[in-house]
Amino acid sequence: MLTAIDPTSDRPVFKQIADGLRSEILGGELEAGARMPSEQELMNRLHVARGTVRDAMDLLRAEGLVRTEHGRGSFVRDRPPVRRVAHDRFARRHRDRGQAAYLAELEAEGRRPEVQVLEIARVKVPDEVAVWLQLAIGAEVVIRRRRYLADSEPMELATSYIPLDLAEGTAIEDPNTGPGGIYARLEERGHELKRFSEEVSSRMPTSDEVRALVLQPGVPVFRVVRVAYDTNERPVEACDTVMAADRYVLSYELPAR
Structure with missing residues (x-):
């Protein structure tokens, strides 16, 4: 003691x-x-x-x-931080099993996942996102806003942006995207995924984020911006995620050559 x-x-x-x-x-x-x-x-x-x-x-x-x-x-704390293993979470075997990345991740941790869909809409793409997706300013995209929980504890807020021509007429516009999630639906349309880019930064949360994630005073958030590319190097989805920094360990494996 x-x-x-x-x-x-x-x-x-x-x-x-x-x-x-x-x-x-x-x-x-x-x-x-x-x-x-x-x-x-x-x-x-x-x-x-x-x-x-x-x-x-x-x-x-x-x-x-x-x-x-x-x-x-x-x-x-009686719930340890979730280890987010970047090199494994988007592996095709998870989609083949009908699991989206978050569900596979929480299963590996022995935690109970929950995904709350907050909004699905067609909107004009924000300028910043247009750059990520290589779209014209003002182009239409489908957005999906979600809140992710583990054992009923809020973990992250995520907004996906998908070009309208890829999302319309698919379950991407439905509350339940089906087995394997957004990426499985994109691959069904012929856009086989080749790679993902991620950019991680940190900042203090907004008041809305504090409420939505039930953050303690002084706890920062990670912002993870991810872009998914198909085999033709077309960006097919951008995801802007805000994560409670005290609830995650970000794990990366990098090649030496």
């Missing part, structure tokens, strides 16, 4: 406190779902100021190890 800090350490006191609590969490001394020591307990035990304790807890929340419930206190 964390009982002291090292006054000779070069590490700030709040980071030493976070280090100690992190060790207790990862070592199992503080089990999943357990209540964390209160601010007052840590202040009394370590002889530090309240602000120092809060800084330590903010760091643990940002790392996804601790969640705070208003009026109840802080608890060890």
Whole structure:
């Protein structure tokens, strides 16, 4: 149990406190779902100021190890972050099994997936997306906005943009796109997928994103922009995803040559 800090350490006191609590969490001394020591307990035990304790807890929340419930206190997170394995998630074998990427990913983690369709519409393509899809400004696309959950916890918000000529008359415009999802429907229309490009950035969430993802204060989001290309190098879908940064580990495997 964390009982002291090292006054000779070069590490700030709040980071030493976070280090100690992190060790207790990862070592199992503080089990999943357990209540964390209160601010007052840590202040009394370590002889530090309240602000120092809060800084330590903010760091643990940002790392996804601790969640705070208003009026109840802080608890060890009982659901580990999902490992998003980029090199495997769009493998054809998942589509052949009738699984979209997210469903396959959550199955591998032993988690219960849920996809909420928020909007399906035909719209004029936003200028930024027109560049991604190599479309004329003002061209029509089908958008699909979704919220993804794991074990009832919101994980990410995603908006897919599909050129209208590829989506119209298909299940891409239906709430349920069918086995294998959007990519399976595109391949059925003769657009066999060749590759995907992804660009990852991070930022603080908007107020709407905080509400939709039920984010703790100070938790950032990842923004992942993905473009899917067919074997003719035509961009056939762009997906703009906002992910709760404390609920994911982004895993990439890169060739050495």
